[in-house]
Amino acid sequence: MANQNSFPLYEKHRYKHTYKRVTESLLLVLLLLQLGYRAISVSNYSFPWFLAFVCESWFTISWFFTLSTQWSPAVIKTYPQRLLQSVQEVPAVDMFVTTADPVLEPPIITVNTVLSLLALDYPPQKLACYVSDDGCSPLTFYALQEASKFAKFWVPFCKKYDVQVRAPFRYFSAKPEVSTASNTPEFKQEWLQMKNMYNDLSQKIELEASQKSNPSHGDFAVFSNTERTNHPSIIKVIWENKEDLENGLPHLIYISREKRPKHSHHFKAGAMNVLTRVSGLITNAPFMLNVDCDMIVNNPKIVHHALCILLDPKGQKEVAFVQCPQQFYATLKDDPFGNQMAILMKYMAAGLAGLQGPFYGGTNCFHRRKVIYGLSPDYVDKGNSISEKELKQKFGASKEFMKSAACALEGRTDSPNAVNIAKVIEAASQVAGCGYEYGTGWGKQVGWIYGSVTEDVLTGLTIHERGWRSEFCTPNPIAFTGFAPGGGPTAMVQQKRWATGFLEIFVSEYCPIFGTLFHKLTLRQCIAYMWILNWGLRTVFELCYACLLAHCIITNSNLLPQDLGICIPVSVIVIYKVYTVSEYLAAGLSIKAWWNNQRMSIITPMNAGFCAFLSVLLKILRISETVFDITKKDLPPTTDVVDDKDAGRYTFDESLVFLPGTTILLLHFSAITIKLLGMQPVVPISKNECGIGEIFCSVYLIVCYWPFLRGLFETGKYRIPLSTIYKSIVLTCLLVHLSRKTVAA
Numbered sequence: 001m002a003n004q005n006s007f008p009l010y011e012k013h014r015y016k017h018t019y020k021r022v023t024e025s026l027l028l029v030l031l032l033l034q035l036g037y038r039a040i041s042v043s044n045y046s047f048p049w050f051l052a053f054v055c056e057s058w059f060t061i062s063w064f065f066t067l068s069t070q071w072s073p074a075v076i077k078t079y080p081q082r083l084l085q086s087v088q089e090v091p092a093v094d095m096f097v098t099t100a101d102p103v104l105e106p107p108i109i110t111v112n113t114v115l116s117l118l119a120l121d122y123p124p125q126k127l128a129c130y131v132s133d134d135g136c137s138p139l140t141f142y143a144l145q146e147a148s149k150f151a152k153f154w155v156p157f158c159k160k161y162d163v164q165v166r167a168p169f170r171y172f173s174a175k176p177e178v179s180t181a182s183n184t185p186e187f188k189q190e191w192l193q194m195k196n197m198y199n200d201l202s203q204k205i206e207l208e209a210s211q212k213s214n215p216s217h218g219d220f221a222v223f224s225n226t227e228r229t230n231h232p233s234i235i236k237v238i239w240e241n242k243e244d245l246e247n248g249l250p251h252l253i254y255i256s257r258e259k260r261p262k263h264s265h266h267f268k269a270g271a272m273n274v275l276t277r278v279s280g281l282i283t284n285a286p287f288m289l290n291v292d293c294d295m296i297v298n299n300p301k302i303v304h305h306a307l308c309i310l311l312d313p314k315g316q317k318e319v320a321f322v323q324c325p326q327q328f329y330a331t332l333k334d335d336p337f338g339n340q341m342a343i344l345m346k347y348m349a350a351g352l353a354g355l356q357g358p359f360y361g362g363t364n365c366f367h368r369r370k371v372i373y374g375l376s377p378d379y380v381d382k383g384n385s386i387s388e389k390e391l392k393q394k395f396g397a398s399k400e401f402m403k404s405a406a407c408a409l410e411g412r413t414d415s416p417n418a419v420n421i422a423k424v425i426e427a428a429s430q431v432a433g434c435g436y437e438y439g440t441g442w443g444k445q446v447g448w449i450y451g452s453v454t455e456d457v458l459t460g461l462t463i464h465e466r467g468w469r470s471e472f473c474t475p476n477p478i479a480f481t482g483f484a485p486g487g488g489p490t491a492m493v494q495q496k497r498w499a500t501g502f503l504e505i506f507v508s509e510y511c512p513i514f515g516t517l518f519h520k521l522t523l524r525q526c527i528a529y530m531w532i533l534n535w536g537l538r539t540v541f542e543l544c545y546a547c548l549l550a551h552c553i554i555t556n557s558n559l560l561p562q563d564l565g566i567c568i569p570v571s572v573i574v575i576y577k578v579y580t581v582s583e584y585l586a587a588g589l590s591i592k593a594w595w596n597n598q599r600m601s602i603i604t605p606m607n608a609g610f611c612a613f614l615s616v617l618l619k620i621l622r623i624s625e626t627v628f629d630i631t632k633k634d635l636p637p638t639t640d641v642v643d644d645k646d647a648g649r650y651t652f653d654e655s656l657v658f659l660p661g662t663t664i665l666l667l668h669f670s671a672i673t674i675k676l677l678g679m680q681p682v683v684p685i686s687k688n689e690c691g692i693g694e695i696f697c698s699v700y701l702i703v704c705y706w707p708f709l710r711g712l713f714e715t716g717k718y719r720i721p722l723s724t725i726y727k728s729i730v731l732t733c734l735l736v737h738l739s740r741k742t743v744a745a
């Protein structure tokens with residue numbers, strides 16, 4: 001472990017954003033003024049006025065969450081050189097990859113992720129790679145087997161030429177890196193050889209996929225008679241670094257945990273817990289790195305950077321996990337779908353770094369095993385010996401696993417690779433069984449926590465509640481990159497799941513408010529968690545506000561102030577727009593990217609968020625359970641220059657997720673039409689009429705919904721399905737009718 005007297009292995013630099021703070025505070029004051037205005041303008045009191053007050057209160061609270069989270073930014077700098085000087089031997093790291101469906105997640109993607117991990121710049125005898133396959137797919141297994149053969153050439157090649165991006169599909173899609181070492185004929189020849197070998201590999205996998213045969217011989221026999229949701233545990237050692245060779249390859253182990261129809265398997269959280277247990281039996285490394293199947297390593301030295309934080313004398317006592325940001329490669333120009341989250345990452349990440357630390361994002365994260373096993377930061381004072389009875393209660397009945405958990409908790413890292421892997425496979429199958437967790441602490445006190453489809457945020461939250469901190473790790477080049485989900489259905493699936501998961505956390509016993517009241521979550525961190533959980537809540541108010549606006553136009557009543565008070569909302573809008581534009585420009589992004597994000601931040605939450613709200617409501621009413629719908633992963637383009645004009649066009653499918661948006665669009669159309677045709681009812685002189693403000697907002701909303709507007713008239717996948725349009729028409733008629741009735745009444 002690190003030498004206590006040396007320099008710090010990482011440093012945190014705090015800085016001030018005066019301009020940002022002033023603007024954000026000004027906006028908050030204006031929002032409060034708006035609420036004040038509503039409260040004192042008695043003459044306007046009506047139900048819509050009251051509803052607007054409620055919605056605006058929520059927007060104000062939301063803004064306060066944002067402001068507080070971004071208030072005190074910080075950046076972190078790591079010193080890998082110092083790390084190497086201060087430790088005699090680097091610690092072992094277990095690496096976890098999850099995949100769940102060979103169709104939605106093509107095995108070639110997983111293969112690339114795994115290859116980039118195997119080729120990390122870290123002693124291979126200290127690494128082990130565990131792949132969890134919830135799809136129980138012989139194709140995935142086959143692909144990994146072939147990949148390990150290829151790795152024997154690929155890894156030495158990467159190390160010899162110090163390749164940066166060690167996922168072959170990314171490496172070969174770019175021009176060969178030009179450096180002096182790589183300009184030799186020898187390099188050129190090897191490069192070509194590797195490229196051909198990689199092409200062979202991907203062709204083999206493709207061929208196997210197209211044959212759809214279910215091989216039942218040799219290694220594949222275990223897959224015969226298995227179904228995705230009904231099969232025993234399958235654990236296969238694809239590659240074992242038998243002699244602990246320094247120039248060998250890390251272990252590669254395939255795991256498909258047991259599944260039975262009547263057992264709930266807790267989606268990714270369940271898979272992570274199985275990975276934790278199986279790796280505990282085999283290598284039991286004190287640190288665990290986990291990535292999704294589509295997140296490739298972009299900086300081969302990332303383990304050193306992360307360990308700077310985890311092994312730093314201060315970090316050892318305080319920091320539970322190190323999160324690397326999610327960034328994307330081969331991105332579309334100007335972020336047409338608003339899903340690259342560049343601004344969010346920039347300011348939120350910095351803000352969180354200045355608080356108790358970043359949320360756990362489910363991927364690109366280094367965990368301390370003993371924290372995952374439930375340890376609190378004060379264990380140093382209390383000691384962490386744990387009785388056999390408690391071990392069994394928490395970790396389950398496997399003797400072997402209890403032993404390994406005790407070792408991990410006490411920080412005894414017995415030479416990890418001393419185990420004979422073949423011998424522990426039986427014990428490993430037991431802990432990968434679907435009944436293993438019954439009556440234990442898994443999913444509640446230890447491991448990844450169950451109860452939300454955003455198990456990542458929930459698990460991180462419970463760690464912060466115990467008093468741990470977390471840190472961001474942002475080396476240059478950035479640690480990992482992935483391929484951003486496309487617009488339309490894919491993004492909706494993802495955002496709906498996020499909103500669902502956040503709402504589930506909010507209404508659960510783990511709600512951050514309790515975390516601050518009864519546990520060790522700091523107040524500002526609680527507010528930061530409220531900021532993210534609010535993604536699921538805010539949309540209901542937004543949708544309500546949008547309907548209210550249409551209602552006021554239809555009934556010729558006013559939602560916005562008619563006197564000088566109108567200055568308040570106008571300045572809120574103007575300042576907010578100028579402020580966000582400046583954020584984009586400062587980050588080197590275009591105005592177009594800003595606009596795309598502005599409109600997508602209205603479209604996506606309104607649609608996905610509302611559906612999420614309904615599904616959580618159904619869960620609370622015990623009508624249906626929430627599910628983890630997997631985001632479809634497209635094969636990324638082979639080059640970085642995307643000149644496909646259609647790539648940025650919005651697409652639709654039959655899913656009901658597009659219903660709220662289509663309805664809002666039609667509703668506002670109807671409202672504007674009613675206004676234009678002069679069909680608004682005449683209001684008594686004593687009351688205020690709908691003015692230019694309401695019309696402006698309505699038109700703005702329609703402009704934001706431009707992709708949907710186009711979708712009404714397009715063809716193919718660019719078209720909103722007729723069934724959705726019909727349903728929206730019915731809903732719109734209903735809403736307009738209801739609106740008009742309230743005036744008549």
Ligand SMILES: O=c1ccn([C@@H]2O[C@H](COP(=O)(O)OP(=O)(O)O[C@H]3O[C@H](CO)[C@@H](O)[C@H](O)[C@H]3O)[C@@H](O)[C@H]2O)c(=O)[nH]1
Binds near residue numbers: 101291629631
């Ligand atoms: O039953 C399941 C479902 C999913 N997964 C895996 O979970 C990962 C994430 O799923 P994905 O569909 O890619 O979701 P994203 O929306 O991209 O994931 C983000 O959000 C998730 C929580 O909603 C986190 O778990 C992820 O780490 C985070 O990247 C993938 O590797 C899947 O193979 C499983 O192993 N088992």
Ligand SMILES: [Mn+2]
Binds near residue numbers: 292294631
């Ligand atoms: Mn993903």
